[in-house]
Amino acid sequence: MLIKIGLRARILLFFVALAAGAVAALAVGLWFGYHREGSPDMFDAFMQGAIAAGFLILALITWIWFLFDTHVARPIDKVASAMRARAHADVAHELPTDDARYLGDLAAAASATAATLAQTRGALAESVQRETSRLAADKNKLEQLLADVPPAVLLCTGRHHLVFYNGVAKQFLAGSQRPVCLDRNVFDYLSEGPIRDAHHRLMESADPDAVVEFICLSPCGERRLAGRMRLASDNGGDGGAYVMTLRDVTTEVAAYGRRDVLLGDVFLQIRPAVSELRRRAAEQSGGPRQDGDIRPQIEALDTMLDALEGRFESCRSDGWPMAPTDARELGSQLRRELEGLGLSLEIDADEVAVRCNAFDIVSLLGHIASRVNGTTSAGQFRLAISAVGDAAELAVSWSGGSITQEALQGWLGEPVFEGGVTCETILRAHGNTLLVGFAGDRPAILTRLRPIERLRPVGADLSRHVVYDFDLLSRMHYDKISDARLDALTYVVFDTETTGLLPEQGDEIVQIAAVRIVNGKRVKSEVFNLLVNPGRPIPASATAIHGVSDAMVADAVSVQEAVRQFHRFAEGAVLVAHNAPFDMEFLYRREKEVGLRFLHPILDTVLVSATAFGRAETHTLDALATRLGVHIEEADRHTALGDAIATADVFIKLKDMLAGQGLVRFGEVLSSVRTHQRLVRDLNDHQVQAS
Known part of the structure; x- marks a missing residue:
């Protein structure tokens, strides 16, 4: 029983026992003296002396306890928490010893131990870094190659949860209402029947290298995908893990x-x-x-x-090999082709993509331009590409003499490059013709390419990175979340910025951001960041704190839509926030409107910090970041995404500290944080009542 009580509580019990023993000894001594005299007239004097002495003893012991608690017990707790942070949370800065000046050499010894640990860890990390730098470089190269391979590549566990996906896979699956994230079920993005059937056939096959092909649809039905599936040989103990490649065959x-x-x-x-x-x-x-x-x-x-x-x-x-090509890129390729012939090209192209074989079209136009140069001596050309209806009109014009349609027809029968492919073959493959005409007052060659599509902005990391965590293959699955180890859970760490601090009086969200922690690590590419139109003016005092103005949210999504999108992003995860009751209140108020419930388990980093460092410490986000060595850029502080990232990094270090204390399962952590509810209300009681 006493083992579970903290050091300060044990010392308090010691002094309470000492006071009780002293008072009891005083009472016994006075009782013995009174009975030895045997005079009833002395009773009042003995009682008054006993009471006065008792109060003096209690006061003296209380004062001594207060000094001992302030200068010994509390500093020991701080030194222990600081050492645990350095042992388990990889905190590198020097251990503070100002409050431990009465502990003799203990603080200095602890500081030296922590410094030695940091030096040893740094030397080991440097050695490992030297040995693995080449492997890291090779790994980055392989990631880049995998990111750009034409098919979508997915690795899934036997329970059909994502372990790996490349940039093409993210593009294919992005049409779903749910963002693509590690550890999410692949059936959130693809039709379930064909994949389950293919997986079942592989599991029943006697050939470990068997490959099953199938056709599936994205949930929105916009894409028809041809898939190939085989079991993963290096599966981390998950015999049902499989690799799946997908190719878009809609066209x-x-x-x-x-x-x-x-x-x-x-x-x-x-x-x-x-x-x-x-x-x-x-x-x-x-x-x-x-x-x-x-x-x-x-x-x-x-x-x-x-x-x-x-x-x-x-x-x-x-049946001709074609792909969507940016019209501006098509112009750049033609410019390089003409520069190789000693000619120049000016480009004026709309922001559209044309479906064509870019190499063939560039070779065709380059061949025609060379023939025009030979006939008219024109050396400067201009390419104009403009969207007209469902087609892109191309005009290659020049200054100088014109050509005849008959001459153009003669050039079309000439081979463009080795292999005998003629201009006419390329035109027929594209369902196209070339005509002699004018672009303004300049002679030109005119044609059309179709179909076209408007270019849409693509995230910078959408096709240049792969996202994976192969440890998910060997991660255990728990039927009860309370039995799960902390790293076996997926967390969504979030933060909100609002118009004010009083949701019950109409304050609303203006920005919500979140990051995901999977298998104990923050997945840097899986980020949710959304500006929100609160439907009311944002006070200047609030804008001064978080920087979000009315102009920034004028075209942003509504609060209801933001709540829906965040619910999809956080599906199946444990929610983590700093001072969670404040942020969750804005979400709880919208549950009935959007028809969704936030029944997620919730961890508050304030309560987790109290469990790791003790209730007496300061538990603000800035204090925790300083204590744990988490750097927050000043420009990112009080922005939803900046605070969410800082909270996630703080939580990872706190989680490691809890593991060092023996709190490794979610149920154990939940029971521990509930003992600190006087700081912040634990919201998991709300989930129990709601369910």
Whole structure:
């Protein structure tokens, strides 16, 4: 029982026992003296003396206890917490000894021990860094290669949770309502049936190297994906872990569909016309001439063939290797092509992407420009690409003499590069033609490319990084969250900025940000950061603190939509915040409006800090960051994302300190933090009542 009581509480009990013993000894002595005299007249004197002596003894012991607690017990607790922070939370700065001046050599010895530990750890880290620098460089190169491979690559556990995904996978899965994150279920992003069926077939296969192919859909149904799945050989003990590659075949399937419809229309429309011609020819050859004339039928057939040929030309490019290309990049490639020929090019291109084989189109235009140069001596060209309807109009113009359509037609039959591919072959593959015309008052070659699509901004890290944590393959799964080890849980650490401090009086969120901690590490690429329109003016006093103004949130999402998006981001995770009741109150108020409940387990870093350092310490975010060596940039302080990142880094160090104290399971931590509810209310009681 006494083992679970803190040092200061034990010392207090010691002094209480000492006071009780002293008072008891005084009482026994006075009782013995009184009975030895045996005079009733002395009773009052003995009692008064006993009471006075008792109070003096209690006062003296209380004063001594206060001095001992202030100068010995409390500094010992601080030194112990500081040493634990340096042992488990990787805190490097010097151990503070100002409050421990009455502990003799203990503080100096503890400081020397911590310094030696830091030096040893630093030397070891330096040695490891030297040995692993080459491996780290190779790892970065492999990550870059994996990030840019054309298929989406996913590694999943046997429970279908994400362990690895590359940039292409993030693009493919980004159409889902849920952000792509580690340890999330892959069925949040892809249709469940085909994947479960493929996985089941692999698990039943006797061949460990078997590969199963399948077709699946994204949940929104916008993408049709061709997948290949095989079991992961190096699976960390998870025999059901698998690697899956996905390729977007939406365009291919649509192309095959258009061709099938075209061929169906050929048979549907041509066969009756041919049958009618056959019947009429038989009538005219086998008997007297009829009044009917087959020429209208032939003309109708010719018109049908023209229409079908036009449709075929539009489908011809479906089997040609093509990809969306930024029109500006197409112009840059053509400029490099012409510079190699000693020619110059000015570019004026809209921000659109055209679906084409960029290499072939650039080679074609470069070949034509070289022929124009040979005919007219033009050395300066201009490329204009503009979006018109569903196509992009291309005009390559020059100053000087014009050319004829006949000359252009002659150039189209020439091979563009080795292999015999001619200009006309490239044009037919793109369902295209070249015409001689004018761009303004300059002679030009005109053409069109289709289809086009508007360019959309893409996150800087969307396709250049891979995200993974292979330790997830060997992480244990717990049926009860209270039994789970702290690193076996996923955390979403969040912070809000608001119009004020009184949600019950109408204050609202203006910014909400969050980061994810998976397997004990913060995933730097999985970030939620959203400006929110509060539906009311933001006071200047609030803007002065967090920097969010009315102009910044004018076009931002509503509070309700922000709450919905954050709920999706935090799904299945433990919520972590600093002074969580304040932030959660803004979310709880919107639950009925959005039809969602925040039933997540919640940890408050104020209570976790009290468990790690003791209730008497200061538990503000700034104090914790200073104590644990977490650096917060001044520009990031009091921004939702900056504070969320700082809180996450603080929480990771506090979590390691709790593990050093033997608190390694979530239920143990929850029981411990509840003993400090006088500092901040524990919100997990709210979840119990809600459920």
